Amino acid sequence: MRVLGLDLGGANVKAALISASNGQVKLHAIRRYLPIWKIGKERYGRSVEEVVQNLAPFDELAVTMTAELSDVFQSKREGVNFILDVIANTCEHFHVLDVKANLITPEEARNGPLNVASANWAATGWLAGKLFPEDRVLAVDVGSTTTSIIPVDRGSIVAEGLNDIEKLAYGELVYTGVLRTNIAAIVDKVPVKGILTRISAEFFASSGDVHLVLGNIKQEDYSVETANGRGVSVEEAMARLARAVCGDLELLCREDVISIARYVYERQLLQVEEAILQVLSRLKWRSAKVLTLGLGSKFIAREAALKAGLREVSSLEDMVCRGASSTGPAFALACMLLEKRSVSVSRDFLLSLRED
Amino acid sequence: MRVLGLDLGGANVKAALISASNGQVKLHAIRRYLPIWKIGKERYGRSVEEVVQNLAPFDELAVTMTAELSDVFQSKREGVNFILDVIANTCEHFHVLDVKANLITPEEARNGPLNVASANWAATGWLAGKLFPEDRVLAVDVGSTTTSIIPVDRGSIVAEGLNDIEKLAYGELVYTGVLRTNIAAIVDKVPVKGILTRISAEFFASSGDVHLVLGNIKQEDYSVETANGRGVSVEEAMARLARAVCGDLELLCREDVISIARYVYERQLLQVEEAILQVLSRLKWRSAKVLTLGLGSKFIAREAALKAGLREVSSLEDMVCRGASSTGPAFALACMLLEKRSVSVSRDFLLSLRED
Numbered sequence: 001m002r003v004l005g006l007d008l009g010g011a012n013v014k015a016a017l018i019s020a021s022n023g024q025v026k027l028h029a030i031r032r033y034l035p036i037w038k039i040g041k042e043r044y045g046r047s048v049e050e051v052v053q054n055l056a057p058f059d060e061l062a063v064t065m066t067a068e069l070s071d072v073f074q075s076k077r078e079g080v081n082f083i084l085d086v087i088a089n090t091c092e093h094f095h096v097l098d099v100k101a102n103l104i105t106p107e108e109a110r111n112g113p114l115n116v117a118s119a120n121w122a123a124t125g126w127l128a129g130k131l132f133p134e135d136r137v138l139a140v141d142v143g144s145t146t147t148s149i150i151p152v153d154r155g156s157i158v159a160e161g162l163n164d165i166e167k168l169a170y171g172e173l174v175y176t177g178v179l180r181t182n183i184a185a186i187v188d189k190v191p192v193k194g195i196l197t198r199i200s201a202e203f204f205a206s207s208g209d210v211h212l213v214l215g216n217i218k219q220e221d222y223s224v225e226t227a228n229g230r231g232v233s234v235e236e237a238m239a240r241l242a243r244a245v246c247g248d249l250e251l252l253c254r255e256d257v258i259s260i261a262r263y264v265y266e267r268q269l270l271q272v273e274e275a276i277l278q279v280l281s282r283l284k285w286r287s288a289k290v291l292t293l294g295l296g297s298k299f300i301a302r303e304a305a306l307k308a309g310l311r312e313v314s315s316l317e318d319m320v321c322r323g324a325s326s327t328g329p330a331f332a333l334a335c336m337l338l339e340k341r342s343v344s345v346s347r348d349f350l351l352s353l354r355e356d
Numbered sequence: 357m358r359v360l361g362l363d364l365g366g367a368n369v370k371a372a373l374i375s376a377s378n379g380q381v382k383l384h385a386i387r388r389y390l391p392i393w394k395i396g397k398e399r400y401g402r403s404v405e406e407v408v409q410n411l412a413p414f415d416e417l418a419v420t421m422t423a424e425l426s427d428v429f430q431s432k433r434e435g436v437n438f439i440l441d442v443i444a445n446t447c448e449h450f451h452v453l454d455v456k457a458n459l460i461t462p463e464e465a466r467n468g469p470l471n472v473a474s475a476n477w478a479a480t481g482w483l484a485g486k487l488f489p490e491d492r493v494l495a496v497d498v499g500s501t502t503t504s505i506i507p508v509d510r511g512s513i514v515a516e517g518l519n520d521i522e523k524l525a526y527g528e529l530v531y532t533g534v535l536r537t538n539i540a541a542i543v544d545k546v547p548v549k550g551i552l553t554r555i556s557a558e559f560f561a562s563s564g565d566v567h568l569v570l571g572n573i574k575q576e577d578y579s580v581e582t583a584n585g586r587g588v589s590v591e592e593a594m595a596r597l598a599r600a601v602c603g604d605l606e607l608l609c610r611e612d613v614i615s616i617a618r619y620v621y622e623r624q625l626l627q628v629e630e631a632i633l634q635v636l637s638r639l640k641w642r643s644a645k646v647l648t649l650g651l652g653s654k655f656i657a658r659e660a661a662l663k664a665g666l667r668e669v670s671s672l673e674d675m676v677c678r679g680a681s682s683t684g685p686a687f688a689l690a691c692m693l694l695e696k697r698s699v700s701v702s703r704d705f706l707l708s709l710r711e712d
Contacts, residue, residue: 164602
């Protein structure tokens, strides 16, 4: 049996193919940088079709999306319908995730596009429930662009927000990520030679530069376009960070730039910690287990959870595998499809799964 | 006699041609949106050459720049030399402004590019000294992209920062403006239906949308590209502001969006007020006169100065004319050239000047 989960973001497309045969269960995980606002919706659609066709054949396909939010669409409604059209071009019958973590038909999705817009967090919450069926758990998924915090109480998702606005309000969605975040959206000042210095509001440097310079990510992890379109060497990342305070590497030395990076990193952790504490406050939870996933699983989600006083932190990467963590909702969707085909997706089953 | 001042920014190019004949002095002011990071440096250079050639003949030309900071250049040094080459293509002999408000030769500029990089504020300071020769005055220039605060003490510029980094540190430069500022660089949360809601870190809406929706600017003032490349109707601006909290005009009504705009405006005023208070604190000035100029002269610079407790606020637009205010440093440079040609640029002379 082969099941395919797809998470179609506006910047990154993720696919998780799980194949189960002869008692062996294997995951094939794919991430591809497809910036829809740059390449346009037509090329985006064709690239997604290619990804799906390359993974065929499969028995079931389920899709979730956040790409509908992109500027290339006038409204979420238009975006959802476009994504559904793209998938409909590749297979006759498929499932769509809704915000209640149900798999619904494309027709149902078209009738209520706002029920499936940006629903990918619900798959992640479902997965956290499967891994921690007896516990209160926060799933903290730190991706290239955004962070989702999904509270799950003994297998039931107890999120307050069902759309992006509500999630932004309640701390369940934070627009901060490992690679693409403009550092001007994280900080308004950074220390330079001892003085807190305002930064430029242009898009001169991104969080990827911060994490590359600090060694949190490697060059090959920096899989998106840089702020200035130049390369992903440490030197080029440093030049971008220097430019964020209107400097260059003639005016600032490496130590100056590392200080800037450390400060932005710390402030980014605070963004996530604040949201975690906000979510806990609504639920009146004193504590929770934490499941971290996404590109920033180890150095953002885990660190922010520890800052927030949560001590039982597990990463999906260590529990299952890196591909499961980096494709998060797509992987979870594939697991939902397995369950639909009467595979019992227990904690033990998940822990036995290995990456191809 | 005809003198031409040029202020070459990375987003906007401004030219001020002053012609004096038969006792009549007239200003011809030009602003053109030329985003160097989009159109590339070659097309930028050709467009600047066209602007200059269309204004010929003139007796003197002086140039200042901020475009050297753009991403299209690896360093400020490279950017300065590029700009000097562009002007050298249009006329044999010209002047370049340095950060001490001197007009130096192109050769001197090439020998010390960091002395002429982003020096345009010095021309504005010089002008403020001419208009208020007996006073302590802050010139507050709020442009499309940035705000400069230049302290002038009885005709002498007393700024602490001589380059962008220092100015950002000392509050003399704030990266906030009327049109191009990403609202995610002004606020991290906005009120939505009573709840402070996080905003997206993408470039979904800019300060131009805020000021258009609030009626601070008219459609024809919105002379730069919008965040999503769509139009400058109030409806389209509202859609962009809704998207900043991942909403659209199906999820949010006009009143919701106006509340968001009012909040961002208020926080932008605080950015400028904070910087004004910071500049005053270094100088130990209890008070100062304020000269406001730029696109945001009336609704940002003036309002922020009043918030900071400064009561004697005059706008260059009302004292001289709109063209002088909207081209600020370019106009001031032209006045410096007049003085070089032995015209006494007194307060009375300036007040007698009229726009073409």
